Amino acid sequence: MTDxxxxxxxxxxxxxxxxxxxxxxxxxxxxxxxxxxNKECRPREGEPMGPMCHYxxxxxxxxxxxxxxxxxxxxxxxxxxxxxxxxMFAGSSIEYEKPLIIGERHKKVAVIEDITLKEGSxxxxxxxxxxxxxxxxxxxxxxxxxxxxxxxxxxxKTSSVKVDRKIEAPSKTLDCAFKxxxxxxxxxxxxxxxxxxxxxRIHYDRKYALEVEGYPGLVVHGPLAASFLAELALEKxxxxxxxTFQFQARAPLFDxxxxxxxxxxxxxxxxxxxxxxxxxxxxKACATFIK
Numbered sequence: 363m364t365d366x367x368x369x370x371x372x373x374x375x376x377x378x379x380x381x382x383x384x385x386x387x388x389x390x391x392x393x394x395x396x397x398x399x400n401k402e403c404r405p406r407e408g409e410p411m412g413p414m415c416h417y418x419x420x421x422x423x424x425x426x427x428x429x430x431x432x433x434x435x436x437x438x439x440x441x442x443x444x445x446x447x448x449x450m451f452a453g454s455s456i457e458y459e460k461p462l463i464i465g466e467r468h469k470k471v472a473v474i475e476d477i478t479l480k481e482g483s484x485x486x487x488x489x490x491x492x493x494x495x496x497x498x499x500x501x502x503x504x505x506x507x508x509x510x511x512x513x514x515x516x517x518x519k520t521s522s523v524k525v526d527r528k529i530e531a532p533s534k535t536l537d538c539a540f541k542x543x544x545x546x547x548x549x550x551x552x553x554x555x556x557x558x559x560x561x562x563r564i565h566y567d568r569k570y571a572l573e574v575e576g577y578p579g580l581v582v583h584g585p586l587a588a589s590f591l592a593e594l595a596l597e598k599x600x601x602x603x604x605x606t607f608q609f610q611a612r613a614p615l616f617d618x619x620x621x622x623x624x625x626x627x628x629x630x631x632x633x634x635x636x637x638x639x640x641x642x643x644x645x646k647a648c649a650t651f652i653k
Contacts, residue, residue: 370479373488376442381472383420387411387464391418394557398550399593410461413596413604414589416496416505420470421559432575433563442477444488446513448575449562451584452489453610456507458603458652466499475508488513510610516575536635536643538624540598544590544636545620546582554586579616587615587645590623591634595649598625598632602651605631609647613638 389407392415396404405411422435430436437443462468476491490511498504551565563570564581571577588609596602615621619639626633631650638644 370477370488373442373444374477376474377477379440379474381440382469383472384467384469385419386467387419387462389464391415391557392464394553395589398553398557399589405464407465409464411464413456413458413607414585414592416462416507417558417585419468429561433561433567440472440474441492441511442474442490444490444513446486446488447516448514450512450514451611452510452512453608454507454509454585454588455606455608456505456604457606458505459503460498461603462496462498462504468499468504469497469501471495471497485515536624536637537626538635539626540594541622541624542594543620543622546615546617548580548617551580551582551586551617554583558583558585577614577616579618582615582617582621584609584611584645587611587621587623587636588647591625591636591645591647592649594623594625595632595634598627599651605650605652607647607649609634609645611645613642613644615644 389405392411393404395415395418424435428436432447432449434449435441472492472494474490475493476489478489480487480489490513492509492511494507494509496504496506548566548568554560555562555565560583564575564577565571565583566580568580571580588607591609592604592607595607596604615636615638621639621644622637624635624637628648631648634645634647634649635643636645
């Protein structure tokens with residue numbers, strides 16, 4: 363498929379499209395997430411929910427017959443009708459203004475900020491930038507997130523997905539101060555999918571992941587890998603609060619092998635990485651803290 367097969371200018375008419383939702387937060391999905399992280403101390407109603415927990419609310423409520431073949435809601439409503447089969451979470455930039463309090467009614471305003479087309483060695487790519495602003499009960503902005511969603515073509519049926527080796531540095535040359543091993547499995551991925559209501563089949567349907575999308579195993583969620591990095595940063599800065607947290611996906615992680623997470627303090631915060639079993643950077647992240 364090339365850019366001549368669809369109208370990028372038509373897709374760009376989705377730029378500026380907004381979606382507003384209101385929802386009362388609750389303990390259950392947050393406690394499920396803290397359980398996945400093996401954290402005994404869990405916030406209660408009336409307390410701050412903690413970073414990365416906004417992913418557990420404002421989930422799609424579409425009917426079953428509005429679900430696409432990959433498990434995502436069919437495109438063309440809020441998200442543009444990109445005629446490429448693959449959808450991936452490529453990265454995010456989060457700014458924390460004030461905590462979201464469990465049990466309060468919150469509002470999320472999402473807007474599509476940009477849609478761009480690129481062609482590379484893997485074919486046509488469509489990047490969609492989505493801004494999501496979360497507001498607390500008082501109406502003040504609590505956090506703002508800019509997500510980068512990428513759409514791409516399927517690989518040839520005769521080949522499987524190849525991890526991009528044109529990524530930054532192997533771990534043996536990575537200047538990190540601390541490391542930790544994460545061992546993913548189908549139960550871990552299912553628990554995160556259920557907490558976030560992520561119905562993308564690559565995370566739980568092994569037959570689909572291998573035979574349709576060509577992966578070697580179930581795919582670890584990009585936000586889950588980033589959440590492990592966020593927790594690692596918070597472990598190294600106990601009692602401190604995030605000011606910003608940014609992450610970019612470079613290569614997929616799978617449930618077939620353990621992977622490592624690593625970090626290094628900087629003058630402004632902490633730089634972080636997740637590493638594939640081949641010692642390549644999978645996720646690159648950085649965190650800054652409120653002084």
